[in-house]
Amino acid sequence: MALILFAGLCAADSAKAASYVNPNQVYSYERMTYDMKVLARKYPSIVQYRSLGKTPYGREIWAIKLGKGDATVFYNSSHHAREWLTTNLVMEMIDQYSEAYMAKRTFEGYNVQSVLNNTSIWFVPMVNPDGVTLQQKGLNAFPKSIHSKLIKMNNGSRNFKRWKANAQGIDLNRQYPANWDSLSRNSSVKSPSFKNFSGYRPLQAVEAQKIAQFTAFVDPEITISYHTSGRILYWHFKNKPQFIDRDRRIAEAYGRMSRYTLVKPSSNPSGGGYKDWFIQTYNRPGLTPELSYGVYETNPPISVFNEEWKRNRKAALYVAAEGDKLWEAKVSDANYNITTFEKVPLYDRPNTSHKTKLTLNPAYVKVTGTYKDYLRIGTTYGPKWIKKGYYINGTYKKISMPILLTEKTQLHSMPFTAKAGTYINPQTVKAVKSYNGWYAIQTVNGEKWIKPVNAVLNFNPVEANEQAVITTAVDWYDYPHTTKKRAVQLQPQTVTVKQVWGTWRYVTAAEGEGWIK
The missing domain is CATH 2.30.30.40 (SH3 Domains)
Known part of the structure; x- marks a missing residue:
């Protein structure tokens, strides 16, 4: 997946701060795509997007990243076609939060810069763009060759306002492998339909496949899967006992914020939903808020948006902050x-x-x-x-020190590395850095590190040219180091001293040249 980069508010002002998204409209796939790209251009440092792939009718399943943090949470919307008001909501979140971030303002008490510097909020604003388009625009948005098939799945009706499934007649929120076999077996809908067909196998629909794969990539601490309607909040699916208190605490806080009623956990939940699968697979909090007052077999009206925004406007910031806490604990x-x-x-x-x-x-x-x-x-x-x-x-110390290497020495790219390198022969080198017995030297191939053995540090002999008389046999050495003694001694004679290094003398004798003490 290629990531596309373009390089607080008080409650009374929060609805006015940003104007790139107009949520009070029938929010189409095309409008969402346009707004997404505008937001990425306007806020390149914190808004990026990518495609998760295409639907069967060629529409991109877009994912939007908001923030810079390494903690992650994930919001998804419009699993169900007629529930596209949830897309309006998350796009408004991205719009408002981005403006607050850049303006260095708080938003509903949250320091937006702090939240988004620590946490990245991922959104898939429209999981089901084919279904949303069919529900909003009807048959004309699809090839004539499949009109009869769509009408059949819609029980003979040309009115698609009740459409919930994807364009293949699969209910995407019944596609996830969480109690799916039981759900499918007990369902009265056994073939593609405008709603409630769970498919012939879990993750059959490409949209559900992409969301499951993307969830694994994001690895979120918390997920929110927005639906409509009823102003209720699902939070439970066979949660393990050790996580119940954590998950209930987050759900109750979300419920207080949104004023949605928490749904009492069931001992025999139906399953198949994204939230169900996420809780079962990741053992982390997953919520399904249902926006709007109850509506029957259609989309909630646009007129309800402002109320739902009031209830949810700080929700993603709360979830991001909680997600950061969970991540930092790891x-x-x-x-x-x-x-x-x-x-x-x-x-x-x-x-x-x-x-x-x-x-x-x-x-x-x-x-x-x-x-x-x-x-x-x-x-x-x-x-x-x-x-x-x-x-x-830590770091190294800068130095300027000559070192006499008395043995063949390996070159390294850094201290302590075991990576194989080339060798240099015995010679005098200049060390420019030191770290715990390692030294950096300049070579024809750039700076390299050595760990010299039997080397002479700070080697700076004084040049000489004088005669000296050796009266008894003495040891002599290849280098001014006690480990470098030669097998034979230097016999009594007069020698020429060429260099002096402490108590060492480099001499020329009848037998050759070498060091004596």
């Missing part, structure tokens, strides 16, 4: 600095599937958290992750 706190030595890729989250096109050049950076084999660092793009690997804790 991340090990850290507060130390490291130095990297190679250009490395940055990740939005500690997972290979979240690799970005951004890279970190060799740098001294602060680590704020760890998770498995990844380190979290702060960047101008928000928190990012790097893989554990070629770095050191």
